[in-house]
Amino acid sequence: MIARYLDGTGEREFTTVRDQVLASYGWFRQLTCADREIDPMREADVDGIPVRVVELTGSAGDVYLTHPWVLHSIAPNARDTPRMMRSRMMWRAA
Numbered sequence: 154m155i156a157r158y159l160d161g162t163g164e165r166e167f168t169t170v171r172d173q174v175l176a177s178y179g180w181f182r183q184l185t186c187a188d189r190e191i192d193p194m195r196e197a198d199v200d201g202i203p204v205r206v207v208e209l210t211g212s213a214g215d216v217y218l219t220h221p222w223v224l225h226s227i228a229p230n231a232r233d234t235p236r237m238m239r240s241r242m243m244w245r246a247a
Contacts, residue, residue, distance in 0.1 A: 154174055154178070154181075154200075154202055154204065154224075155170065155171075155174060155222045155224070157200070157202070158170065158173070158174050158177070167221075167222060170222075171222075171224065174224075175224075178199050178200065180197050180199045180204060181199070184206070193205065193206035194206055194208075208228075221242065
């Protein structure tokens with residue numbers, strides 16, 4: 154969704170693009186509102202692209218590699234101990 158949106162705009166500021174994508178498609182608007190009428194875990198079609206929410210679960214020490222523009226949100230910590238997430242940008246060698 155992000156890549157397709159970027160093809161039609163010169164905007165490259167992540168938060169601006171994120172907000173524009175979330176506002177541009179009904180499924181995303183529904184996903185981000187408190188009184189949503191969709192099941193985010195059920196696959197939907199947004200402009201010809203299948204979309205759904207996927208919950209990532211892991212254990213201490215697990216690593217997830219994602220593109221920096223992947224849409225994501227924070228989940229509540231259900232444990233008594235704090236958790237930490239580390240983000241790092243990596244570039245492909247030329």
